[in-house]
Amino acid sequence: MTTTFFTPVQSGIKEVEALMRTQVDANQHPDLKAALDHLMSAGGKRIRPTLGLLVGHMLGGNHEKLVILGGAVEMLHTATLVHDDLIDGALLRRGTPTLNARWSPAATVLTGDFLFARAAKLAAEADYLPLMKLFAETLAIIVGGELTQMFAAHGSLNRENYYQRIFAKTASLFEMSTLAAAMISTEDESIRAALKAYGHETGMAFQIVDDILDYTGDQGAVGKPLGSDLLNGLVTLPAIYYAEGHPDDPDVRAIPEGGWTDNERVARLVGRIRASDAIQQAMAEAQAHVERALQILEPFHPSTERDALDELARYIVDRSF
Ligand code: IPE
Ligand code: IPE
Ligand code: MG
Ligand code: MG
16 A cells, blocks of 8 residues: 555564464465465555554553564454355456355355454463454454345345444454554543444445445446445445435436346346545545544644644545455
8 A cells, every 4th residue: 555554563463464364374375375375465455454553552561462463453354355255156356366266165254254263362361351352343343144134135225224234244344453453552531432433434434435436336346246245235335325316316226126136127226326526425434434533633642643644544545446
């Protein structure tokens, strides 16, 4: 990433990546090792460990523990992506083929499980029981979100359902990253709560923008398949705004009754959503989350890290990947 908020944590992120490598390098089965090497070299934005390092350093936390936390969070994130891509049948991630594009479902599931196990082991190395509890609770929330999405959310135009889903699948882990870093670094409950809220707001904004990019993004830049959320029955904020503004559109009315399985109908609808002001309305909502994140940071003493967190929040609504 060339963005400047990354600069204060650049060396810390290198340490996080090195630590993740030590978790996968130990003498495994050669096929598992190949899969893990593939995952490690595919990179990723490392946004979650960046959040943890910035928050922790802003509060004067222990660097070594923050690096361990960053490694645990990023491995947990990677594990959820491995399973998610298998569930979604997605063939591209971080600009390279997914494991499920090359491997059997069984091998992909097991590789994801291995990553979960290693993530938990790393989290335990921080030697702080509340972190383990938070880690386990967050994973349960993410899995619950994937299950809801799979069984109960297809074709749902309900806003509350959407907000619950994006909290579960994305904001919960952002929140964990900032809260855990704060827990490691300070006993002050109000500071912990403030940084948890900062993680929540940036996470909600991040997923809303991810959902917008599915409609407007450049697949080469984003590095994963785009334009397919609605085709998979996934109603996200742009579609919700469009539906609210056009309740009589027959294609909109068909969605909750399974209309998302009709490719022609969905292609038509996606074109209309793209051309409507629903995209700007969704973006304004992401911006409102970012505004709240910025307000949370305001009372903190000026520091390089606070400035970087400020910039990171702004970047979220300004990104193309
Ligand atoms: C992808 O997360 C999954 C979502 C929550 C949208 P990122 O966009 O942070 O993925 P990487 O780690 O940079 O590949
Ligand atoms: C995946 O959700 C995020 C998880 C935490 C499992 P999505 O399916 O919406 O994310 P992408 O678009 O594949 O990154
Ligand atoms: Mg997916
Ligand atoms: Mg998505």
